[in-house]
Amino acid sequence: MPTCWARLGEFVGGAPEEKSARRIVSVDQLRGYAVFGMLLVNAKALFFTPVKPTLESSSMQGVFETFLYQISHHRTTFTYADTIAPLFVFVVGMGMRLSWLRRSAIEGVWEARKGLIKRYILLVLIAFAIYAGWLWDALMDIGLAGLIAIPLIDKSPRTRILAAFGLVAAYQCVFMFTSYGVWLSLGKFSLDDAEYVPLLVRLVPLHEELFGVGLNGGPLGPFSWVMMLLFGTYAYDVMSSKDEKKFVSAWAAWGIGLCALGYALHVAWPGVKEEWPFSARYMTAPFPLWSTGLCFLTLLLFYFICDKLQLRIPTFTSVGMNPLVLYIAQSLFLDVADDFAPERLSLVAGIAGFAVFWAIFAGVAYYLHNRKIYIKL
Numbered sequence: 001m002p003t004c005w006a007r008l009g010e011f012v013g014g015a016p017e018e019k020s021a022r023r024i025v026s027v028d029q030l031r032g033y034a035v036f037g038m039l040l041v042n043a044k045a046l047f048f049t050p051v052k053p054t055l056e057s058s059s060m061q062g063v064f065e066t067f068l069y070q071i072s073h074h075r076t077t078f079t080y081a082d083t084i085a086p087l088f089v090f091v092v093g094m095g096m097r098l099s100w101l102r103r104s105a106i107e108g109v110w111e112a113r114k115g116l117i118k119r120y121i122l123l124v125l126i127a128f129a130i131y132a133g134w135l136w137d138a139l140m141d142i143g144l145a146g147l148i149a150i151p152l153i154d155k156s157p158r159t160r161i162l163a164a165f166g167l168v169a170a171y172q173c174v175f176m177f178t179s180y181g182v183w184l185s186l187g188k189f190s191l192d193d194a195e196y197v198p199l200l201v202r203l204v205p206l207h208e209e210l211f212g213v214g215l216n217g218g219p220l221g222p223f224s225w226v227m228m229l230l231f232g233t234y235a236y237d238v239m240s241s242k243d244e245k246k247f248v249s250a251w252a253a254w255g256i257g258l259c260a261l262g263y264a265l266h267v268a269w270p271g272v273k274e275e276w277p278f279s280a281r282y283m284t285a286p287f288p289l290w291s292t293g294l295c296f297l298t299l300l301l302f303y304f305i306c307d308k309l310q311l312r313i314p315t316f317t318s319v320g321m322n323p324l325v326l327y328i329a330q331s332l333f334l335d336v337a338d339d340f341a342p343e344r345l346s347l348v349a350g351i352a353g354f355a356v357f358w359a360i361f362a363g364v365a366y367y368l369h370n371r372k373i374y375i376k377l
Contacts, residue, residue, distance in 0.1 A: 025317065026306035030299060031091055032316030035323050037084040038138075039330055039358060041071050046337055047354040050345040060347065076277035078290065085138050085216075085280070086228045086291035087298060088323070092142055093149070093232020094239075100153045113150060120146035130331050136215040139327070144222035145229045157234050164230040171223040172285045184214040184282050217283030224283040228292045231258075235299065248300065255296030262290030315362040318369035325368070325375040326361055 048068060055061045070080040096116065103112035123143030131137050152163050175181035179189040179198055190196035201207050210219050217224050231254070238247040266286040268275040278286050305311050319326065345353070368374070 024307070025312070026299070026302040027091065027094070028320040029306050029313055029316045030087070030302045031320030031323055032318070033302070033313065033320075034084055034087040034091065035319045035326055035361075036316065036358065037080070037087075038327065039361060040354070041073075041081045041084060042330060042334055043354060043357055044068070044071050046334065046341045047345070047350045047357065050342045051347050051350040053344050054346055064347070073280060075281050076279050078278035078280075078287070082278070082280045082287070083291065083294055083298070085141070086288075086295055088138060089142055089145060089225055089228040090232040090235070090292065090295035090299075092146065093229035094236040096146060096149065096153060096229065097233035097236040104154070109154065113153075116150050116153065117147070120144075120150070126328070130328065134213050134215055135210065136213065136218055136221055138216075141216055141222050141225045142229075145226040148222055148226045149229050149233070152230065153233065157237050160230045160233055164227040167223045168227050168285050168288050171217070171220060171283065174220060175282065175284055180218075180220065181282070183211065184218055187214060214281070216280060221283045224285075224288045227288040228295060231292050231295070235296065248303070251296045251300045251303075255293045255300065258289050258293030258296070260293075262286045262288075262293060265289065315358075315366070319362055319365040321369045322365050322373075322375055326365060329364070330361065 048071065051064065052068060055064050072079065073081050100112055100116065103115055107115075120143045123139055123146065127135070127137065127140035127143055131140060148167070152160050155163075175184070179196075182191065183189045188194045188196070189198055189201070197207070197211075201211060204210060234254075235247075235251065238250045241247060262278075263286070266276055266278055276284050276286050278290060280287055305313075
């Protein structure tokens with residue numbers, strides 16, 4: 001077994017907790033890859049959408065349109081863009097479990113639980129500050145999913161796994177059997193009356209703001225997103241056994257199994273149910289199952305690339321050390337820059353522009369890492 005697996009110390013949270021601690025390179029690289037994917041998807045309108053008009057009727061048009069489709073979110077289909085947020089939530093789950101084990105052993109159960117509550121409430125507050133007009137985005141879902149997971153974080157792996165399935169099943173039932181699913185699908189709670197708002201919704205404080213935009217499952221979406229987080233805690237538990245054969249086989253089995261189950265729920269069952277879409281917007285069962293399976297398989301891929309073959313993707317390690325500050329910085333930057341997006345760009349200019357964009361954020365990450373500055377909750 002590679003020596004980098006001997007210490008599991010602080011590999012998920014971003015910064016090393018001890019100067020002498022060895023880090024698991026594959027997870028640092030995985031986190032950096034997730035940041036890269038996030039920037040690629042979020043910067044689409046700035047660097048890649050303007051390229052489309054310049055490639056019309058060219059030999060590259062079909063290929064480029066496929067690329068644009070894959071880096072875009074869609075209402076009922078699963079694309080590359082939909083793989084990124086689940087990876088963040090999954091790795092957050094790994095870090096949450098590590099933090100719980102370390103802090104509960106040192107500070108006691110109550111202090112450790114209180115620390116986690118503060119951490120995820122702060123994430124929710126940050127999300128309220130930066131998601132004006134579209135509350136239900138990544139940080140909000142991570143914060144609320146984390147709060148849902150806190151009562152389960154000290155439970156056995158079996159209990160956490162069963163809870164993950166149970167919460168997704170509960171969300172699926174709410175989506176199917178109440179007007180909540182109608183609202184997410186159509187933006188209104190009734191097919192016949194566009195002004196109808198259920199009493200339970202009207203009783204919720206700030207319900208107009210909370211139900212203003214249906215995105216990522218809306219206010220109940222974290223009950224579905226928490227599946228990735230809870231399975232991330234399980235992935236950490238298996239890894240901490242230090243038994244390479246055990247964690248590799250477990251990751252592969254869960255990855256393939258969850259993808260298969262997600263696909264099985266996606267397709268129509270003649271005489272039983274219609275097709276359920278892969279939809280990050282709706283967060284119905286096929287999406288969390290399929291995407292959690294992909295998280296396991298992606299983690300396994302990075303393990304073989306980074307820890308078995310000893311390969312490194314340049315910039316990903318330092319970028320993975322400060323994901324929170326980079327996420328907030330790119331959100332603020334793109335909010336301003338999108339107003340100045342060009343209408344037309346050549347393919348070379350679009351690629352070069354994104355390369356510069358990535359280099360700026362990677363440079364900031366390297367600067368912070370080189371000076372051992374790590375900003376995390």
